[in-house]
Amino acid sequence: MRADFTRANFSEARHLVLKYVCATCWGPLVERIEYPDSFVECAKSDEDCSKTGFVTKSYAERRHAEDHGDAYEAKQNLPFLKKDAPADPGEIIKDITGG
Numbered sequence: 001m002r003a004d005f006t007r008a009n010f011s012e013a014r015h016l017v018l019k020y021v022c023a024t025c026w027g028p029l030v031e032r033i034e035y036p037d038s039f040v041e042c043a044k045s046d047e048d049c050s051k052t053g054f055v056t057k058s059y060a061e062r063r064h065a066e067d068h069g070d071a072y073e074a075k076q077n078l079p080f081l082k083k084d085a086p087a088d089p090g091e092i093i094k095d096i097t098g099g
């Protein structure tokens with residue numbers, strides 16, 4: 001059995017597919033039935049995702065919202081940083097640290 005699969009009965013598998021997403025790509029999970037077992041895994045191919053486990057959909061949605069907020073803040077600050085930032089990395093460090 002591959003480590004990136006979760007063996008489950010039908011009811012457990014349905015619950016996992018409905019309530020969880022891939023911990024690596026936050027993509028949907030799929031159930032694969034190999035009678036009498038069911039396995040749950042990321043829907044992406046092995047080449048597209050390392051499939052390290054599952055997280056709840058609510059956790060992924062909260063993290064996505066936080067990332068969106070961070071991106072918005074970075075976009076707001078970027079013009080200021082571009083305009084006033086020194087070109088020399090040493091000067092940037094001095095500017096940040098005050099020395």
Ligand SMILES: [Zn+2]
Binds near residue numbers: 023025050
């Ligand atoms: Zn994935």
